[in-house]
Amino acid sequence: MIDMIEKEDNVISEEEAAQYDRQIRLWGLEAQKRLRGSRVLLVGLRGLGAEVAKNLILAGVKGLTLLDHEQVTEESRRAQFLIPVDADGQNQAQASLERAQFLNPMVEVKADTDQVETKSDDFFLQFDAVCLTGCSRDLMVRVDQLCASKNIKVFCGDIFGYHGYMFSDLGQEHHYVEEKAKVVKPSEQANDGPEVKKPKIDLNETTMVKKTASFCSLKEALEIDWTSDDSKARLKRTPPEYFLLQVLLKFRxxxxxxxxxxxxxxxxxxxxxxxxxVLEAMGVNPELLPDSFVSYCFSEMAPVCAVVGGVLGQEIVKALSQRDAPHRNFFFFDGLKGSGVVDYFGAK
Incomplete structure (x- = not known):
């Protein structure tokens, strides 16, 4: 069953239909209506947060709350295109508000200058999705566990120099639809040999297939027992950025x-x-991360923000619209190689 996010005014107006015409043609009216009925919380308005905000606002969510208590500095705005150059000393969320709202007046954009750690549980439960950038491990685990109990989708992401990641937890049962080429069964009266009896794919006609995906929690994904036989077998397939993330979260x-x-x-x-x-405590050889990693994990780089922010924003859009298969659970990007990799850490 594909769930609809029920909202009081989840109807596409003529103006919105014109604004989102290309998107409606791409993923359908029902998917756009789900987006139009969704409210999202975005924590952290540095370079990555700005990219995610842009993508969500242009996609046409109902409302986006920008939450950040920190002040703008010269360093923090280098990769942040929503903040004016003369905004040093202002709050990052407030300084990003005007340009963010200008991207799409149909989306209700708000700025919240509170510190995220001071927010009560009820604050997070008013949203359909929560995206955490630049947050501590403890906060991300807390919010993920809280939102999982209320079927609220959670996303996390960050940029560390040339490296970036995103994580998603869409719950135990995330329903979505996927467009597939239609399979044409051969006629039962055909009697021209075995080749005729094989099903054929008609690329000119598609059908929508309903599917369900299951996600593990962030806590489970970060606390893999790497001493078990199953984990040892998959260690060679695990990107080193996973262990880099563990190191950087501990630093934070x-x-x-x-x-x-x-x-x-x-x-x-x-x-x-x-x-x-950290790696020794995990039962993993520290040489998985060569000493040179320290040269490439400082500050934010705008191109890395754009890549990871594009993936993260698109994953939020897919999850809220319930259209197309989501990533499970991690996406890692290595700017040195110019490549990204998706890895799935399933629940035990």
Missing amino acids: TDKGRNPDPCSFAEDSLLLLQIRDD
């Missing part, structure tokens, strides 16, 4: 910030120590 927990280019030498040594401690 210990220091309350990301690695800072202004303290490159000090933070590089700390990153190497954290790598050794």
Whole structure:
């Protein structure tokens, strides 16, 4: 069964139909109506957050709340195109509001300047999807567990220099439809040999297939037992960015910030120590992350934000519209290689 997000005014007006004409042709009216009925919370308005905000606003969600308590700095706006150049010292969410709203006046965009850690559980439960960028591991796990109990979709993402990731938890049963080429069965009266009896694919005609996907929680995905036989077998197929993420989340927990280019030498040594401690505790060889990783995980890079933000924004759109197969669960991007990889960490 494909669920519809029921809202009081989930009807596409003529003006909206004209605005979203291309999208409606691409993924259908019902998918656009689901988007039109969805409210999203976006936490973190640096480079990645700006990319996600742009994609969601242009897609036509009903409402988007931009939540960020930090102030604009020269460093924080280098990869952030929604913030004016003269906005240093202003709140990042508030400074992004005008340009974000200008992208699509039909979307209700709000700025919230509170610190996300101070928000009550009820605050998160008013949204259909929550996207967390630049957040601590503890906060992401807390929000994911909270939202899972209410069937609210959760996404996480971040940029670390040349590297970026996204994670999605759409619950135990995420329903969606996928367009497939129609299979034409041969006529029972055909008697021209075995080749005629094989089903044929008609590329000119498609059909919508209903499917269901199951997701594990962020806590489960981050706490894999790498000493088990099953995990050891898949270790070679696991991208090193997964372990890089573990190191950087631990750095953020210990220091309350990301690695800072202004303290490159000090933070590089700390990153190497954290790598050794974290990977050894996980039962994984620290050499999976060569020492050179510390040179490529500082600050945000605009091209990496664009790639990861494009994937993350599209995954939120797919999840809310219930159209097309979602990624499960991680997407990692390595800007040094110019490539991304999807990996699935299933629940035990």
